[in-house]
Amino acid sequence: MIEMKIFPPKLLAFFSILINFGCISQVPSFSGESAFQYLEKQCSFGPRNPGSEGYELCKSFLIDELSKFSDSVFTQKFNQLIPGTNRTMEMTNIIGKLSGSGARPILLGAHWDTRPTADHDANPEKRDKPILGANDGASGVAVLLEIARVLSQYPHDETVYIVFFDAEDLGIEGEHRSYALGAQYFAKNLPISKPELAIILDMVGDANLELPIERNSYYQNPQLVKYLWNLADEIGLTAFEKNLGYEIYDDHVPLWENANIPAIDIIDFNYPNRWSNFWHTHDDVPENCSAESLNQVGTLLVHYIYDR
Numbered sequence: 526m527i528e529m530k531i532f533p534p535k536l537l538a539f540f541s542i543l544i545n546f547g548c549i550s551q552v553p554s555f556s557g558e559s560a561f562q563y564l565e566k567q568c569s570f571g572p573r574n575p576g577s578e579g580y581e582l583c584k585s586f587l588i589d590e591l592s593k594f595s596d597s598v599f600t601q602k603f604n605q606l607i608p609g610t611n612r613t614m615e616m617t618n619i620i621g622k623l624s625g626s627g628a629r630p631i632l633l634g635a636h637w638d639t640r641p642t643a644d645h646d647a648n649p650e651k652r653d654k655p656i657l658g659a660n661d662g663a664s665g666v667a668v669l670l671e672i673a674r675v676l677s678q679y680p681h682d683e684t685v686y687i688v689f690f691d692a693e694d695l696g697i698e699g700e701h702r703s704y705a706l707g708a709q710y711f712a713k714n715l716p717i718s719k720p721e722l723a724i725i726l727d728m729v730g731d732a733n734l735e736l737p738i739e740r741n742s743y744y745q746n747p748q749l750v751k752y753l754w755n756l757a758d759e760i761g762l763t764a765f766e767k768n769l770g771y772e773i774y775d776d777h778v779p780l781w782e783n784a785n786i787p788a789i790d791i792i793d794f795n796y797p798n799r800w801s802n803f804w805h806t807h808d809d810v811p812e813n814c815s816a817e818s819l820n821q822v823g824t825l826l827v828h829y830i831y832d833r
C-alpha cells in the first residue's frame with residue numbers, strides 16, 4: 526500500500542441522512558480479543574515477506590485455519606517478477622468460500638504478506654531488515670479470520686469470499702503499480718464468480734485507530750462508503766470518521782481497475798497519529814495495536830453482512 530496524495534479533511538454533508546436498520550439485535554457478536562490472538566499468532570512466525578521462513582509457516586497456518594471455517598479453500602499461485610530486480614518468485618493468494626449460495630456474493634480481503642524492508646525506520650542500519658507487520662499485514666487478516674469463524678457458527682444466505690492477497694507490499698515507493706501485485710493478478714485472472722462488491726482491510730489494528738474515508742474508495746463505491754460510515758455512526762463505532770482522508774493505492778484499486786469490482790479500503794494510515802508513523806518501521810509490532818481497534822472494524826463488518 527502506498528499513499529498517493531494528501532488532501533485536507535473535508536466534511537461530507539450528505540452523511541446527515543439517517544438510515545434505518547431492521548435487525549441489529551440478531552447480529553452475532555465479533556470478538557476483538559480472538560482477532561487479536563490471530564494477529565499475535567501471525568507475528569509469532571516472524572516477518573512474512575515472500576521467501577522468508579515466516580512466510581511459509583504463515584501460509585500453511587492461514588490455509589489450515591481458513592479451512593476450518595469455509596465450505597472450500599483454494600490457492601491461486603502465480604509467478605511474480607520482484608520489483609526492482611530480475612528475479613521471479615512464486616506467490617500465493619488464498620481464497621475461502623463461506624456461507625450461502627445467494628446471487629449477491631461479496632469479497633472481503635486483506636494482504637497477508639509483510640514488507641521485506643523497513644524503509645521508513647529511524648535507524649538507517651535497520652532499514653534493510655524485514656518488518657514484523659503487526660498492523661501492516663496481520664491486522665486485516667486477523668479480523669477476517671475472526672469473521673470467518675463467526676460466519677461458520679451463524680450461517681448466512683449470501684456467499685462471502687475471504688481473500689488473503691499476496692505480494693501487496695513488495696513495491697518501490699512512488700511506483701504505485703509495483704504494489705498490490707497479488708490483487709492485480711487476482712483481478713486479471715478472476716478465480717471466483719464476480720462479487721457484487723469488495724471491502725479491503727489494511728492497517729486496522731492501530732491502538733489509536735482513526736478511520737477517515739480513503740479517497741479511491743469514495744470514487745469507486747460511494748454508496749457503500751456512505752452506508753458503512755453511517756452504520757458505524759449508528760452503532761457507536763467512534764474510530765470511523767466521516768471525512769475524506771488520504772488517497773491510497775491498495776488492493777482495492779486493481780479490483781476496480783482490472784475487474785470492475787466496486788471495491789473500498791478501510792485503512793488508518795496515521796499510525797499512530799498524523800505527527801509520527803510506524804508504517805514500514807520496526808515499531809509495527811503487536812504492542813502498538815489493540816483488540817479494541819480490531820473489534821471496531823470487525824463489528825462493523827459483521828453488522829453489514831447480517832443486515833444486508
Ligand SMILES: [Zn+2]
Binds near residue numbers: 526640661694
Ligand atoms: Zn505496507
